Amino acid sequence: MLPTPLSRLAGLSLACLALAAAAPAAAQIKIGINISTTGPAAAIGVSTKNAVLLWPKEIGGQKVEYILLDDASDVSNAVRNARKLTSDERVDVLVGPNTTPNALAMLDVIAEAQTPMVTLAASASIVEPVEGKRVWAFKMPQNDTHMSTILTQSMADAGVKTIGFIGFADAYGEGWWREFSKLAELRKLRIVASERYARTDTSVTGQILKIMSAKPDAVLIAASATPAVLPQKTLVERGYKGMIYQTHGIGTLDFLRVGGKDVEGTLFPTGPAVVAKGLPDSNPVKKVALEFTRKYEAAYGVGTTTQFAGDAWGAYMLIANAVPKALKVAKPGTKEFRAALRSALESTTNLTVPQGVINMSAKDHVGLDQRSRVMGRIQGNKFTYASGG
Numbered sequence: 001m002l003p004t005p006l007s008r009l010a011g012l013s014l015a016c017l018a019l020a021a022a023a024p025a026a027a028q029i030k031i032g033i034n035i036s037t038t039g040p041a042a043a044i045g046v047s048t049k050n051a052v053l054l055w056p057k058e059i060g061g062q063k064v065e066y067i068l069l070d071d072a073s074d075v076s077n078a079v080r081n082a083r084k085l086t087s088d089e090r091v092d093v094l095v096g097p098n099t100t101p102n103a104l105a106m107l108d109v110i111a112e113a114q115t116p117m118v119t120l121a122a123s124a125s126i127v128e129p130v131e132g133k134r135v136w137a138f139k140m141p142q143n144d145t146h147m148s149t150i151l152t153q154s155m156a157d158a159g160v161k162t163i164g165f166i167g168f169a170d171a172y173g174e175g176w177w178r179e180f181s182k183l184a185e186l187r188k189l190r191i192v193a194s195e196r197y198a199r200t201d202t203s204v205t206g207q208i209l210k211i212m213s214a215k216p217d218a219v220l221i222a223a224s225a226t227p228a229v230l231p232q233k234t235l236v237e238r239g240y241k242g243m244i245y246q247t248h249g250i251g252t253l254d255f256l257r258v259g260g261k262d263v264e265g266t267l268f269p270t271g272p273a274v275v276a277k278g279l280p281d282s283n284p285v286k287k288v289a290l291e292f293t294r295k296y297e298a299a300y301g302v303g304t305t306t307q308f309a310g311d312a313w314g315a316y317m318l319i320a321n322a323v324p325k326a327l328k329v330a331k332p333g334t335k336e337f338r339a340a341l342r343s344a345l346e347s348t349t350n351l352t353v354p355q356g357v358i359n360m361s362a363k364d365h366v367g368l369d370q371r372s373r374v375m376g377r378i379q380g381n382k383f384t385y386a387s388g389g
Contacts, residue, residue: 043226056316148179162189164192285357345360
């Protein structure tokens with residue numbers, strides 16, 4: 001599937017974002033956005049796009065042009081879009097993509113173009129180790145390690161002893177397996193079955209039957225968006241009675257819609273923005289998370305905030321925080337500005353975004369700590385706060 005043509009999406013951006021096209025090119029910042037508004041990851045990309053449409057018309061006193069492309073959840077499209085944005089449009093910074101395979105595939109492009117990328121995909125492998133081409137990559141979602149830490153703690157606290165694992169057969173699933181299995185061992189949680197499936201699969205009956213035959217106390221599904229529903233529905237249909245956990249990748253309204261009663265009671269680690277209203281007042285992120293939630297819900301309705309919308313708003317805040325520093329060094333549209341922006345992003349300190357507090361460095365291009373995650377529960381077909389933070 002080919003990506004949506006640039007001209008159509010640029011026109012959409014102009015209408016929706018009220019871009020100032022008449023501003024002189026030298027005074028205008030260009031931000032290229034590559035996300036998945038169609039394809040298997042569309043539920044993630046659509047809520048990302050909704051947040052992007054709320055981004056301000058100016059950053060650091062400069063007019064901004066946003067160029068939005070859809071990669072259709074496809075790796076080849078993501079690379080093609082990245083080349084178009086960096087080579088043809090000469091954007092100052094890239095935002096996106098939404099999925100780990102697409103982000104990994106774009107690393108070569110951003111390194112060649114020497115253009116920073118603030119990705120909205122989850123795997124730590126996108127930014128670690130911070131060397132070579134990864135010096136140009138930054139990441140908004142929490143690392144699998146952070147999420148696995150609170151998830152395994154929740155399991156241990158609930159008395160879980162044995163676990164069945166099923167995840168995507170790609171970088172997202174493998175990243176979760178790598179981090180979760182290490183922490184499970186430390187907490188003396190025994191993994192008794194491990195299976196994989198593709199995002200586009202229509203049946204996982206064979207994998208689920210193998211997991212159920214091991215009789216685990218709980219099952220972790222390491223997947224994202226609506227494809228994460230399939231293993232859970234199959235578990236329920238086959239009569240599994242143990243606890244079911246998901247990852248922060250499920251934080252979309254479509255997951256709730258498709259999952260319905262079959263996902264009720266699911267426990268999952270999440271960023272604070274998803275459950276902002278239920279956070280204790282002592283949570284250091286609550287104020288900023290609530291501010292974003294109110295803005296987003298005013299535009300899209302009560303209960304519409306997602307993990308991915310919160311990440312996208314955080315990306316805007318991260319870039320807006322870095323731009324004034326870069327403007328002191330060079331003008332937008334130049335390689336010097338892109339390099340200065342990369343350095344400014346890397347030096348981000350104590351920036352509170354809807355999903356946590358960011359402190360980046362030359363060795364850490366995520367910068368989030370334990371303040372970036374809590375446990376959530378699906379209750380009444382809604383994402384609610386469960387514990388932590």
